Amino acid sequence: MATIRPNLRRAEIKPEQPKRSSLRMKDNVAAYLLIFPNMAVFFLWVLLPVIFTFFLSFTEWNFLEGIDNVRFSGVDNYRNLMDDPWFTDSMINTTLYTIVVVPVTMALGLFFALLLDKQVYLPVIPRILIFIPYITSPVAIAAIWMTLFSPNWGPINVFLFDTFGIEDPPTWFASSTWALPALMIVTIWKGIGYNALIYLAGLQSIPESLYEVAAIDGAGWWTRFKSVTLPLLSPTTFFLGITGVMTSFRVFELVAVITQGGPGTSTTVIAYSIYRAGFSFYRMGYASAMAVIMLIIVITFTYVQWRIQQRQTRFMRD
């Protein structure tokens, strides 16, 4: 049997082969035609720029001098980055911002998720309310909070004065101490709705029976929360943590609109420093070197996350 079968198959296929390969050819052409519109733009607008960024990062080039004046400069850009407060401070600020914003947004998101999980009349209304900040354009949010945080008679400082008697409230975005915390507050407020609704989906997938078992064991609210809710939400927490870090790391709009990295370098973040080097000073090579560093960090982070997920799935399979 085993020796006959291959022969048989070959005999069957042979006469068809020319027809088949031309058909295959036609199929391939069709497939390439289908992906072409998307692929062409993708190559031109994403892939080519990624490669070009690497190349540019080893050059010294001011855009205003024209493309003929691109000068190869080796790793000079990377060496200069280390002495540039716009780069080093941007790394520190981005890290601080991420460390504060991600966990606080998640904690508040979980709090709101627990609220939204309650049986209420018109459940759609609280969901709409909480989600509005998330879908609002960052520029609009910047405009609103710049006014709210206004140092002179802005509603927040008036509130601080009237309620707590703080006579010397912070000047917020105008203060190098308070500008970054103020940006954090705005970002947290914007992100709560998204985190809450993701957590809500997680909460609703926890089987009711687990709570019943815990209740029979005499577990109180806190024990049930600690030993049923939190552990079963851990995949959601992991997901929100990862996406949160990735988004915080890219923060740009709020900084570009509200503070332009200032006062001084107190609120500059990596994405804004890239923009500033490239589009305020036209130092394209230098900006590209920062971009490469940002890319390396993002790739490293994604790789670590991927490895953790791999290990988790293997653990679950075993």
Add this chain to the structure above:
Amino acid sequence: MSGNNAHFAQFIQHRKQKNWTRNIGDKLRKAGVTLLVFVFCFMMVIPFIWTISSSLKAEREIFAYPPQFFPTEVTFDNYLIVMGQHERIRPQVSLARAYWNSIIVTIPGVIGPLVTAILAAYAFARLKFPARDFLFFLYLVTMIVPIQVLIVPQFMLANALGIYNTHWALIIPYLSVAYAVFLLRQSFMSIPQDLIDAAKIDGAGHLGVIRHVIVPASSATIAALAILLFVWRWNDFTHPLIMLNRRDLYTIPLALSALIQDRENARTGGLLAGTILAILPLFVVFVIANRQFIRSMVHTGVKG
């Protein structure tokens, strides 16, 4: 016998009453919880309410002390100012123009990537061709690249192609959205082969299969994607910022940021009115289609 019956009726009556009082108790409890949840969620939108209320105030009232939440006299001057309709006060940008600009880049910015992504995702999900997996892998890898990494070369590319400072610079790049291809491919892979075979037997080619089988079967995913693309394009700030410097081309987010820089002319009132006008279209669509919005943002697992 009858006494017994009466007794029974009384018992039923009593039970009903007890049930009724319990129901009332439940309802009151639920109303209480509702109130609590509403109050907490309402706190999230106080900044918006304050903005609406202040945009209807006269300029000197906005930062008046003692503060007043509602305007003493409602005025629409601020809205006239930012729409370029006020007879004296003219800011450097008019939102009326920006509305139009945003609309003409958002419509192709939603339809364009949807069409190209449907075609490409169909090929990736349903056809076999050389280098397919490698090409798809490229899409996946570049999905994590932050936009800011690419702004320098993209700006140069736009210059080289001669589309810098035109709306084309906001339309052409978005004809390919890697995430759209990725999401649609997932969805297309789950369509049963039988449906496609049946259409092919009826003589449908690839485009026929896409039109009559693939698109209808994945309409929910396509709708979710359309919403995401709409929000992304409407709110997009980074790309217009590097691609446009002519004020008459500004889209809404860019015009709003120009109003922020132009506080002297626009004044706080104008800025707040502009903010409300900038938010309004998306807000209206969101309230109407809130279910679809939340589903597309929460269940596709992507951050805007």
